[in-house]
Amino acid sequence: MPVGANGKVSVSPYLGAVLLSGKGRTWHTPDGELVPLKSITWRARANVRDHDGRTRRVEAWGRSAAAAERRLQDKLTVRKRSASTTITAETCLEVLADYWLRTKVDNGKLAVNTRQRYRYTTEGYVVPGLGGLRLRECTVARLERWIADEAAEHPANARLSLTCLKGMFDVAVREDAITANPARSVTPVPATAAEDVRALSVPEVVELRAALAGDRKATAADLGDLVDLMLATGCRIGEALSLRWHETDTAEHVVYLTGTVVREKGVGLFRQDTTKGKKPRGLLIPEFAVQMLERRSTAVPDNELDLVFPTVHGGLREVTTVEAQWRKFRERHAEWTWITPHTFRKSVGTAVERGADIEAAAKQLGHARSAVTAKHYVAAPDLGPDHRAILEKFGRSH
Incomplete structure (x- = not known):
């Protein structure tokens, strides 16, 4: 099993510590004694490979098979979280985005206005556009198409969105959720041509x-x-x-x-x-x-x-x-x-x-x-530099 994954879940009925046999609504002890349904407790069990590489058995009990399985899934989820797998390949991008904003942007050393720009761009553009994708679905091609579409309408927002995506996927790489940052292979958004600087005379x-x-x-x-x-x-x-x-x-x-x-x-x-x-x-x-x-x-x-x-x-x-x-x-x-x-x-x-x-x-x-x-920040001069003395030599006669 991959690290953090669990095996097949098995659910079994018990009367106290005695394993019952049967099916449907009919269950009995090894001696053949019929057991009322209300007296049965159910155990759900699965093997899980923890993040130290060792496989362990995890179980949970409930008054019904479904209840026992739900409790087991809850325990497995808590176990995975506590083992530090905050982000996995199955995590949706919107979850990664929230995690990145909380842990890297808000708690970082960025200026306040920069933090606010990152949050505004992430919540206003990246999440609405890509948030439902799982990380394994965030291929270079998908990101490339989305960034290109955004750049056609809002190049500045697309440029900052790509910066945010690079930061998010760097976190995912460090969490071992993915092996490479797909955003770093996306074609950069070209800078818009700078307008002529106009300064006061x-x-x-x-x-x-x-x-x-x-x-x-x-x-x-x-x-x-x-x-x-x-x-x-x-x-x-x-x-x-x-x-x-x-x-x-x-x-x-x-x-x-x-x-x-x-x-x-x-x-x-x-x-x-x-x-x-x-x-x-x-x-x-x-x-x-x-x-x-x-x-x-x-x-x-x-x-x-x-x-x-x-x-x-x-x-x-x-x-x-x-x-x-x-x-x-x-x-x-x-x-x-x-x-x-x-x-x-x-x-x-x-x-x-x-x-x-x-x-x-x-x-x-x-x-x-x-x-x-x-x-x-510097306006272009209206008149070029005076290099007439240098260029005059081109006009000399033999």
């Missing part, structure tokens, strides 16, 4: 800051000051909202980005004490941002969380709330409809790359690889 920034300063609702929502901080650092909006006064040093022109604001289902809104890049970073800020912080230090009431941008009640502000306030500002100023809070990060990346180089821009934005900065 210096004249546009001047004009936008003036518009923010002259908008009463924007001023009440601190949008101008938030934009100044993002333009001075290239930080994300959640990082700006989590900035605390003790992480600023206006005398030295420095702010330290150490966390971000997130909302987690079942937990609520809180300050996550790590940034998306995991590493805190200190950034030198220009004079206009220093002046903004010094002004706020006297204007903003003290709050228990020591926040630079608290709510009116001194608590954390929601990223989604600020994004909604920004959309309202754009509705009032149609010329800025193309700008999102992330545009300021792109504008910083572009400005630093033009003034220094791509490596400096990557460090400013907290990227581990400059390729990410170049692809997503």
Whole structure:
């Protein structure tokens, strides 16, 4: 027998310790004495090969043959679970998905937003699409077809779904439920072509800051000051909202980005004490941002969380709330409809790359690889580099 499997179940009638013989509703002792049905107890028995490789006999009793067999099956199920076979080849994918989310995603070291994206994708796409398949039925071909169909409609979701499937099947391999991870043989979903990066020019920034300063609702929502901080650092909006006064040093022109604001289902809104890049970073800020912080230090009431941008009640502000306030500002100023809070990060990346180089821009934005900065955060120049002196030699006459 395979490890964890059981042999054929046998069910026998007894009167006390005496094995009875007969069939149907007629049973008697070895001496031929007829035994009433209500006096009979039934024993169900099967051999099971435990996970140490040894075969043992397991039995259960009941007032009927069916009851004894049910109790035996319950004991066998408990025995298999306690022997650590949480996941087997017969397990449905939806069970594996739940196990993976609970044991590897929720209890892992992933950022809160990453955990939530994995759960949303798994529960919203993977389980509805594949959850009823047993693991042995999850062939490369089946997964390939499903991922391809998803990619045709939602390429980003298909890409993340494949990432989740790889994680799930890695668990199944470690549990000895399957011998290889089928998701790792599925054709990767190609990345969608990156849209052209659009960044604010210096004249546009001047004009936008003036518009923010002259908008009463924007001023009440601190949008101008938030934009100044993002333009001075290239930080994300959640990082700006989590900035605390003790992480600023206006005398030295420095702010330290150490966390971000997130909302987690079942937990609520809180300050996550790590940034998306995991590493805190200190950034030198220009004079206009220093002046903004010094002004706020006297204007903003003290709050228990020591926040630079608290709510009116001194608590954390929601990223989604600020994004909604920004959309309202754009509705009032149609010329800025193309700008999102992330545009300021792109504008910083572009400005630093033009003034220094791509490596400096990557460090400013907290990227581990400059390729990410170049692809997503630096606008292409309108005019190529001036290499006329180099190329002029092609036009020389003999």
